[in-house]
Amino acid sequence: MTTIKDVAREANVSISTVSRVLNGSGYTSEETRQKVYQAVEKLNFKRNMIAAAMIKKQTSTFGLIIPDIKNIFYADLTRAVEDTANQHGFNIVLCNTDNNLTKEAEYIDFLIAKGVDGIIFSTPEVKDKNIKQVVEEYPDLPVVILGSKIPGVKINEILVDNFEGGYMATNHLLELGHKKIAFISGSADSYASIERYKGFQSALADKKIKIIEDFVIFDKFYIDSGYKNGLKLLSRQDRPTAIFAASDAIAVGIYKAARELNLKIPEDLSIIGFDDSQFADIVFPPLTTIHTPIIEMGNRAMEIAIKTIKEKSHVKETIVFYPTLVERESTRKLDEGGCHS
Amino acid sequence: MTTIKDVAREANVSISTVSRVLNGSGYTSEETRQKVYQAVEKLNFKRNMIAAAMIKKQTSTFGLIIPDIKNIFYADLTRAVEDTANQHGFNIVLCNTDNNLTKEAEYIDFLIAKGVDGIIFSTPEVKDKNIKQVVEEYPDLPVVILGSKIPGVKINEILVDNFEGGYMATNHLLELGHKKIAFISGSADSYASIERYKGFQSALADKKIKIIEDFVIFDKFYIDSGYKNGLKLLSRQDRPTAIFAASDAIAVGIYKAARELNLKIPEDLSIIGFDDSQFADIVFPPLTTIHTPIIEMGNRAMEIAIKTIKEKSHVKETIVFYPTLVERESTRKLDEGGCHS
DNA sequence: CTCCTTAATGGAAACGTTTCCTTAAACCTT
DNA sequence: AAGGTTTAAGGAAACGTTTCCATTAAGGAG
Structure with a gap:
């Protein structure tokens, strides 16, 4: 050498x-x-950058902590984060936690030991103690949380307006004449779930429609969870005429359930998703969904982290992006023709 | 500190x-x-691992170089690689090259400068000069190539038998009575394309069926490419009755094209994919495809890299996995009833 | 009791940089 | 011509570990 x-x-x-x-x-x-x-x-x-890092205390490396890269949402996000990191001469070390807090804590230790210049968290849980701890223990370490927030922790936040998104989605269904609307979401402890549900509640309340308790389900943001819960809901006598799936993955699961039960989308069932991921346009009929500006959010998260380093700044920003409704073909006006009471 | x-x-x-x-x-x-x-x-x-790395010349970090994590195939692969890395106390730095050799070379320089313990390449191009160069310049650096191979470069290789997969896929179509079979694939310079095409040729030759030149297309392994080329192919007078898509993504694009042309799958058109990615089971009808053991391959790649380090071994392995046919609902027996000549 | 091995510890060099501090020459300024 | 400033370059400490070597004490074998 x-x-x-x-x-x-x-x-x-x-x-x-x-x-x-x-x-x-x-x-x-x-x-x-x-x-x-x-x-x-x-x-x-x-x-030899490691010799340099030794004295500069800079590794040009960021940690990115997500639940699972196989989840297409995080794949898109990761790409956006990595792209802007790369543009600025930084690398990303990828950490998949499966939402396991112990595993997350181990990754954090590892990253700190390796002297990363900052950490980007894109983990959904509101009660993530690890993040709070990192921020307290290493107040000078740039940390940004992407797509979620931890109440009571002062930290850079990149968010979508999940409430607004939830409201928009529900309202869209309402305007199509639906009244028996179900809500299937991920963990009840995830920020996205909580806010989207609030939006759902609010839209319903504005139209003076009562929520049907049995029609709101918190489970996982996965296809399987959409499938299982979709099956349960749709095989009921008084099944919903529309479902607001709090993620596209859940929506995809519901498609499968509907098909099994011989329910046509959107004729027999309207579905709206959330994320506008790759799935939305692959599935048939194409999924009406709430578009989240994933790329912009990922870029922005990394930019803030880098800015914090370069300017040695200590201010914490929170940036919220606005979601938009993208109408495709999985929702339609409620056909009341068949309504004989 | x-x-x-x-x-x-x-x-x-x-x-x-x-x-x-x-x-x-x-x-x-x-x-x-x-x-x-x-x-x-x-x-x-x-x-402080960087001080330790300084003298141990070990960073417990691997570079993983792929075209694009947004591509679900690479997301699955990455997860598998990261999992076994994590199990052995290693981290992964993620590099998206978009198949751009210049970008790839920059990543490699960066990784080397940072003293990674090895590099895993999962890049499709047969003519990748960068890999050859790394291997020559750093003969002691553990390098493994995952899912592809570079002719003339001695290196650890993890492969699927793409030829066999191509043969199986084509043969499946043949056995269903199809004769007008198209082949849509990614880059003609990618190992997967080349081998799968050879399998396609071979299966056809065994049944003494001539390849229709216009029916074989090399483009990209993306949805869009499947869509565009599917549209072109399927709007011909003498359209194929079956298509072998060399990736599930391409197959998904063809689904879209078929829908636009009002062609029913599998009634009017049989499609078989390759990879058995998440897409295959999301799409309707579920896609018949060739299963590639992505997880096992990813795990194995990382294991070999780690073994090479721990045992300071210099032997190069090449491991080939066997693909399997998974029949779902996108292929069926050719209906010759409507065949009035 | 002496010699040899084993267990336990400390000292110091080494890893490959960056950066602070000097030194010194060259060029202005007045 | 004396003093100040700017440009250029070298010496050496520092970064936080690991590891080689030396030292010493304790325990066993003969």
């Missing part, structure tokens, strides 16, 4: 001079610069 | 002793061990 020392010898200058030209810091003459570059070339010198 | 030095002082032992108990190396007495642990606890000491 050739070091800066070898380069110095080859170029007939001191070690510090080599470091200066390689980093473009301090004063260097054109002549020495050339000598150094030539030596670097000749010896095929490669910088 | 508290260091090993502080711990040593607190515990009234030497720095080397602290290091020994923390690493469980060399001789230490139970008594000193306790003293050290207490001091660690009291001072809330956290190890």
Whole structure:
């Protein structure tokens, strides 16, 4: 392995001079610069960032903690985060926690030990103690939470207006004439679930429609959960005429359940999703859903983290993005023709 | 920041002793061990892995280079790789190249500079010069290529038998009575494309059926590419009765095209995919496809990389997994009833 | 009792950089 | 011409560990 020392010898200058030209810091003459570059070339010198990190206390690396990269939502998010990291000369180490707090804590320890320059969390749980602890224990470490928030913890937050999204989705169904609307969501402790449900409640309340208790289900944000709960709900005598699925994955599960029960979408059942992920446009009929600006959010999260480093700033930002309704073909006006009471 | 030095002082032992108990190396007495642990606890000491890496030349980090994590195939693969890395105490830094060789080269430089313990490539291009170069320049760096191979480069390889998969897929269609079979694939320079096409050719040849030139298309492994080319193919007078899509994503695109042209799957058109990704079971009708053991492959790739490090071994392995046909509902016997010539 | 092995610990070099502090030459300013 | 400023470059400490080597005490074998 050739070091800066070898380069110095080859170029007939001191070690510090080599470091200066390689980093473009301090004063260097054109002549020495050339000598150094030539030596670097000749010896095929490669910088050792870990030695540099040792003294600079900067690794150009961020940790990204998510539940599961297999979940297409997080895959899209991760890509957005990684892209802007890369643009600024940073790398991402990927951590899948499966929402397991112990596993998350281990990852955090690891990341800290490795001296990451910051951590991006995109974990849904409102009660995540680990995040609170990191923020308290390492107040100088840039941390941003992406797509969720931890009550009582002062931290950079990137959010969608989940309440608004929930309201919009429900209202869309309401305007199509639906009254028996179900809500299937992920964990009741996830920020997204909570807020989207509030939006659901609010829209219903505004139209003076009572919520049917049995029609609201909190489970998991997965396809399977949509399938299981969809099956349960749709095989009832008094089944809902529309379902607000709090994620596209859940919606996809409901599609499957509906198909099994020979229910046509949207003729017999309207479904609206949330996220506007890749699934929404793959499925048939294409899924009406609430668009979340995932890419912008991911980019922004990373930008804030980097800005915090570069400006050594201590202010915490919270940025909220607005969701939009994208109408495709899984929702339609309630057909009241068949309504013989 | 508290260091090993502080711990040593607190515990009234030497720095080397602290290091020994923390690493469980060399001789230490139970008594000193306790003293050290207490001091660690009291001072809330956290190890600094970058200082350790400096001298051990080990970062417990691997680079994973893929085209795009948004592609569900790579998301699944990445998860598998990360899981086994994590089980062995390693982290993964994620690199999305978009198949851009320049970008890939930059990532490689970065990873090397950061002293990763190895690199896993899952990039499709047969002509990837970067991989060849890394292997030559850093013969001691564990490198494994996952799902592809570079002719002439001696390296650890984890593969599916793509030829066999291509043969199986084509044969399945043939056995259902199809003769006008199209093949839509990704880049003609990707290992998967090449081998799957060979399998396609071979199966057709075995049944003495001539390939229709216009029916074989190499484009991209994406949904869009399936859609565009599907549209082109399916709007012909003499359209194929079956299509072998060399990836599930392509198949999904073809579904969309078929729907637009009012062609029913599988009544009017049989489709078989490749990968058995999440898409296959989401789409309607569920996609018949060739199952690739993605998880096992990802696990195995990481295991080999880790084994290479631990045993300082220099042997290169190539492991090939066998694909299997999973029949769902997108293929069926050719209905020759409507065949008036 | 002496010698040898084993267990336990400490001292110090080493890893490859960056950066602070000097030194010194060159160039202005007055 | 003396003093100040700017440009250029070298020396050496520092970053926080690991590990090699040396030292010492204790225990067993002969």
